[in-house]
Amino acid sequence: MSQDRQTPRVEAEAAGEFFGGVSRRRFLKGVGAAVGLLAVGVLPAFAQELAAPNAGSGGAEAAHEAGGSLEGFIEEDAPVNYPGEPVFYAPPVGNQKWAMVIDVKACVGCRKCVYACVKENNIGRNSGFTYIQVLEMEPGTMELESSTLDYAEGGSPDNWYLPVQCMHCAKPTCVYGCPVKATWKEPDGIVVVDYNKCISCRNCIVTCPYGARHNNWVEPEVPKNEVNPKVPLEVKSGVIEKCTFCIHRVRNGMTTACVEACPVGARTFGDLNDPNSAVSKLIKTRRVFRMKEELGTEPMIWYVG
Amino acid sequence: MTDVATPRPGVKRFIGVDFDFGALRKASPRYWLWVSVLGVFLLLGVVSWSQLLTHGGAVAGMRDNYPWGLWFVDYMYYIGLAAGGLVVYASVHLFGAKQFTALSRIAVLQAGVLTMMALMGILTDMERPIRMMWFALTPNPTSPFLYTGSAAGGYMVLCFIDLWVLITGKGGHKLAMTMTLIALPFAIYMHTTTAFVLSMNKSRELWHSAVMVPIFLTSATASGISLLLIFAYIVQSVTQIKFEPSMFRSLSTLLATVMIIDLFLLVVEILSIYWPTSAMTGHVIRMNEFISGGYAWAFLPILVLGFSAFFLLSRRPSRHIPAVQITAAAMYLVAVALKRYSLMAMGFARNTLGQLTGIFVPSPVEIFLALGILSFGLLFITVAMKVLPMETPVDDDEEHEHYGEARRTDAVLEAEVNEL
Numbered sequence: 099m100s101q102d103r104q105t106p107r108v109e110a111e112a113a114g115e116f117f118g119g120v121s122r123r124r125f126l127k128g129v130g131a132a133v134g135l136l137a138v139g140v141l142p143a144f145a146q147e148l149a150a151p152n153a154g155s156g157g158a159e160a161a162h163e164a165g166g167s168l169e170g171f172i173e174e175d176a177p178v179n180y181p182g183e184p185v186f187y188a189p190p191v192g193n194q195k196w197a198m199v200i201d202v203k204a205c206v207g208c209r210k211c212v213y214a215c216v217k218e219n220n221i222g223r224n225s226g227f228t229y230i231q232v233l234e235m236e237p238g239t240m241e242l243e244s245s246t247l248d249y250a251e252g253g254s255p256d257n258w259y260l261p262v263q264c265m266h267c268a269k270p271t272c273v274y275g276c277p278v279k280a281t282w283k284e285p286d287g288i289v290v291v292d293y294n295k296c297i298s299c300r301n302c303i304v305t306c307p308y309g310a311r312h313n314n315w316v317e318p319e320v321p322k323n324e325v326n327p328k329v330p331l332e333v334k335s336g337v338i339e340k341c342t343f344c345i346h347r348v349r350n351g352m353t354t355a356c357v358e359a360c361p362v363g364a365r366t367f368g369d370l371n372d373p374n375s376a377v378s379k380l381i382k383t384r385r386v387f388r389m390k391e392e393l394g395t396e397p398m399i400w401y402v403g
Numbered sequence: 404m405t406d407v408a409t410p411r412p413g414v415k416r417f418i419g420v421d422f423d424f425g426a427l428r429k430a431s432p433r434y435w436l437w438v439s440v441l442g443v444f445l446l447l448g449v450v451s452w453s454q455l456l457t458h459g460g461a462v463a464g465m466r467d468n469y470p471w472g473l474w475f476v477d478y479m480y481y482i483g484l485a486a487g488g489l490v491v492y493a494s495v496h497l498f499g500a501k502q503f504t505a506l507s508r509i510a511v512l513q514a515g516v517l518t519m520m521a522l523m524g525i526l527t528d529m530e531r532p533i534r535m536m537w538f539a540l541t542p543n544p545t546s547p548f549l550y551t552g553s554a555a556g557g558y559m560v561l562c563f564i565d566l567w568v569l570i571t572g573k574g575g576h577k578l579a580m581t582m583t584l585i586a587l588p589f590a591i592y593m594h595t596t597t598a599f600v601l602s603m604n605k606s607r608e609l610w611h612s613a614v615m616v617p618i619f620l621t622s623a624t625a626s627g628i629s630l631l632l633i634f635a636y637i638v639q640s641v642t643q644i645k646f647e648p649s650m651f652r653s654l655s656t657l658l659a660t661v662m663i664i665d666l667f668l669l670v671v672e673i674l675s676i677y678w679p680t681s682a683m684t685g686h687v688i689r690m691n692e693f694i695s696g697g698y699a700w701a702f703l704p705i706l707v708l709g710f711s712a713f714f715l716l717s718r719r720p721s722r723h724i725p726a727v728q729i730t731a732a733a734m735y736l737v738a739v740a741l742k743r744y745s746l747m748a749m750g751f752a753r754n755t756l757g758q759l760t761g762i763f764v765p766s767p768v769e770i771f772l773a774l775g776i777l778s779f780g781l782l783f784i785t786v787a788m789k790v791l792p793m794e795t796p797v798d799d800d801e802e803h804e805h806y807g808e809a810r811r812t813d814a815v816l817e818a819e820v821n822e823l
Contacts, residue, residue, distance in 0.1 A: 179543065227467055233756060242757030243688045262756060271606065277546040278537035297534040298460075300470035301548045307606035309755045312467050315460040336459050336530040393605050 168370050168378055171197075174268040174396050175370070179282035185290050187330045188345040195370040196287045196343050198354075198399045199380045200261055204364035207232055207253025211261060214359030218344060220331045222318025229341040230263045230356060231309060261364075262389065263356075264289060264310035264341035265397030272302035272311060281338070287370075287398055288343050293330055296337035303338065307390050308397075311340045343367070419571040426789045438785060441778040448775010451768045452527050460530060462768045468760035469751045473769045474524040477776070480626070480743045481521035482555060482597050483619070485562075487627020488514030489590045490657070492565065496576075496583040502650045508569050508793050509638060510631055512784065515562030518555050520780040525552060527772055547603045550596035558593045561586050570792055594620050601750065608685045609749035614672050621665035626739035628658045629732035636729060644794045648723065655728050659716035662735060666709050669742075685757075692752045693745060697762050702745045708738035 172195050184190040212230045215221070221228060233242065234249035234257045245260070253259060266289050273281050273289060280295040281302060303311045317335040325331060328346045344354040348367070357365040368375035377400075380386070386400040413425020454462050465472040488510035494500035495507050503510075526532060542549050565582050568574060574581075595616050601607070602615035632654050638644050675681050676690045693702035712734040721727045747763070754760055765773070787793070 231756060241684060243684065243753065245757055247756065247758050271604070274543075274545040275548065275604075277543055277548040277552070278534075279541045279543045280537065295534065295537060297537060298530045299528075299548060301546065301600075303467060303470040304750065305604045305606055307755050309467075313460065313470065315463075315466060317459065 168373075168381060171195075171268070171381075171396075171398075172370050175283075175287045175398060176268070177283050177285045178270060178273045179276075179279045180284060181279070181282065185284070185292070185345065186294070188290070188342070189349040191284050191286050192349060193371060194286050194348075196266065196348060196398065197368065197370045197377045197381070198343070198357075199366045199377050199384075199386065200399060200401050201364040201366075202258060202260055202401050202403050204362045205232075205259040205261060206362055207234060207249065207257070207259035208361065209251070209253075210359045210361055211356035211365065214355045215263075215341070217324060218326060218329070218347075218355035219339075219342070220318065220320050220326050220329045220334070221339075222314060222316065222320060222334075224316055224319045225312070225314055226316075227312035229310070229312075229339075230261055233260045233262060235260050260389075260401070261356075262308055262310070263399070264343075265308055265389065265395065265399045266341075266343060268396035268398065269394060271305045271307065271395060275301045275305035277301060286349075288345050289340075290342060290345065291338055291340065293333040293337050293339070298337050300338070307393050307395060311338050313338050418567065419573065420567065421792060422790050423792070424790060427786075430789060434785075434789070438782065441782040441785065444771075444774050444778035445782060446775075447771045448773075448778065451772040451775060454768050455527065455772065456530070462766060464764055464766040464769055468754050468758075469763045471747060471751075472763060473765040473773050474528045476740075476743045476747045477773055478521045478524045479597060479619075479746065480740055481517045481524070482551075482593065483623030483739065483743070484627050484630050485514040485517040485521070485558070486590060486594060486620070486623035487629070487631040488512075488517075488562070489586060490624055490628060491631060491654075493583050493587050494657075496580050497587070500653065502647060502653050505644075505646050505795050506631065506635055506650065508566065508795055509634065511562055511566045511569060512787055512791075512793065513631060513634060514627075515559055515566060516780045516783050516787075518559040518562060519783070520776050522552075522555055522559065523776045523779065524773075527776070547596060547599035551593070551600050554589070554593035554596050558586075558589055561589060569795075591620065594623050601746065604750070606755050607750040608683070609676075609689050610746075612672060612675075614668055618665065618668040618672065621661055621668060622739050622742060625658060625661040625665050625735055628654060628661065629735045629739075632658065632732045633729060633736070636725065638788070638793075642788065651725065651728055652723050655716050655722050655731070658732065658735070659713060659722075662709065662713045662716070666706075666713060669705070669709075688757075689749065689753050692759075693749065696752075698745060698748050698752060701741050701748070705738045705742050705745065708734045708741075712738065 175195050209232055212228050212232060215229050216223075219229060231247055233245040233247055234253065236244045237257065249257075266283075266287055268283075268287075270283055270289050273283055277299060278295065278297055280297065281289065281291045283289050298313060300313055303313060314334050314336055318331060320331060344352070344356075348354060353367050354365075357367045366376045366380060368377035370378055370381075372378060380402060381400055384402045386402045388397045388400055391397070413423060413428060415422045415424060463472060491503045491510040492507050492514075495503045526535075529535060538549065538552065561582070565586060568578055568582055598616040598619035601610040602612055605611050632651065635646055635651070635654075639646055673690070676686045692698050712731040715727050715731040715734075716722055751760055751763065
């Protein structure tokens, strides 16, 4: 019995064959191909590391392990494609990490933040967009597809409201997607657009999961007496713009226009680097969630309910 | 056309190519009528572009909910159509498919012009074309947009070099072979990166699928071969160039094969959207727009036309009939055009915040701009067919030698298999 089994194997070895009649040369070729395939498989991961060199993997988990420390989020929120010089329309970077917390339990859907933002940021009254979009949500669901954007003024007590704007993501797909590096993430976490460089290819609009980016299809028009001199206007014609976390205000010690305008105090803005700031405390102590967190963009706006 | 070597009036020799401008002078009134019609549309296109540059994107049908409109549909379509030329060209030089030799110059010309038209779409869409320089100065390696643009630019140049190699015969079979070996992977790279512009967006549910890449390759090849087949019939009827019926039969067989792979991938994609164990709300609710919603008129005909075209060509007794071939090819061309339109809409029919955005209707400015680019391409081909020596001279020796080579390789392979 054992002899019967052994004979073919010996013959096969004599013929330079093993593994069921595969010649050595072919086997080696196969191994080569497998190694090649593996190498190709590794490439995307490598590319991701290239894209976000400072992003320590599993930052969020680390934060929870460290007993409510925000270290992971702060580390994650590193500059991306930052050219290293101050934005022409804002003061230089400080050492803060800006973040926002929005209380959806408090929000009544009055759109006061939207109007304040339009005035503050010289958004063209003819442009047809706003930085902040407040969604009227159906009770019992988080599903965006059943939400309403153009709900009647004032809102209704039967629904709840989800204000959405640029999330200043730690892994901003818009910044990764811009073909010419006309948009980047500053060291303090604010994602900015260089209006003098943007080629208006709209790839960032396509790739942003939050609908936060808008193109100026027309020359933005703002009534003369309402123009905010601290924010650019003419250069925004024909290029992309979006929420800047009121970069011109927050870097001068003020808070954002939307936070100031909210009549119910649903919005909190602050510095994650400061453990005693309101946002740090809220994120550490309250049950918070982030929009479309499963996409892994690491948004810097938290919602609390 | 065959006596290219003998000097004739009106023939100018430049970079080793005989430009027969005399043929233009002898052209029929019908030819000039066709050229003038194209010229009028070209002019209208130029006027539309100037409108776009002076008034901004507002005169186009695009808005934030449809950031890419008709130009993007055309971009995907033209890039895809360019694939057919390469498949035929590569078949001649890599697989010794000598029945396609007569078509190789026309195929390469078609690929080059279509890629040029696609690039003109990007250029005319830029509100500030001068800022294109940033593509070269500060390119962002993580942007898929960068790769498709550069790939298309490179591919266009490659096609025109290929055409020059084919016409002048410089470097002989060896150079033609080398060019194929460069062009084929480059074409795959181009179609892949064009698909990446869609599939690499986690923000757009229906685009974010790995199948997007192979389906781009198959749709591209199928539509490209369809166009080439129809174009060959047109060339045959308006010029002296004649093709063998066997060439059309081979093209049809190839076309039917690629069609069914393309349709298979599409059906698999639809299945994975709706299958109960894989259906996700965001995907299903968006796809519903295309099955029963506002875009059904564009999407459902893709399946109907696609499968009908395949059945027309799959039947052996009728496959050789020119009318059947032309009908099937035309049906698939329309199907892929609708597919490109639907594909654009799939990203935008509901925006990233889940809101319905309405049907995309291009504005007159957009339409005339697209027609202008189309007439530019047609004009380019019309003049090139007249002025350039597009007919492949019969060179039996080289063909037989090459064909023999291919056979020999087959024989060696067979022997190896037998040995094992």
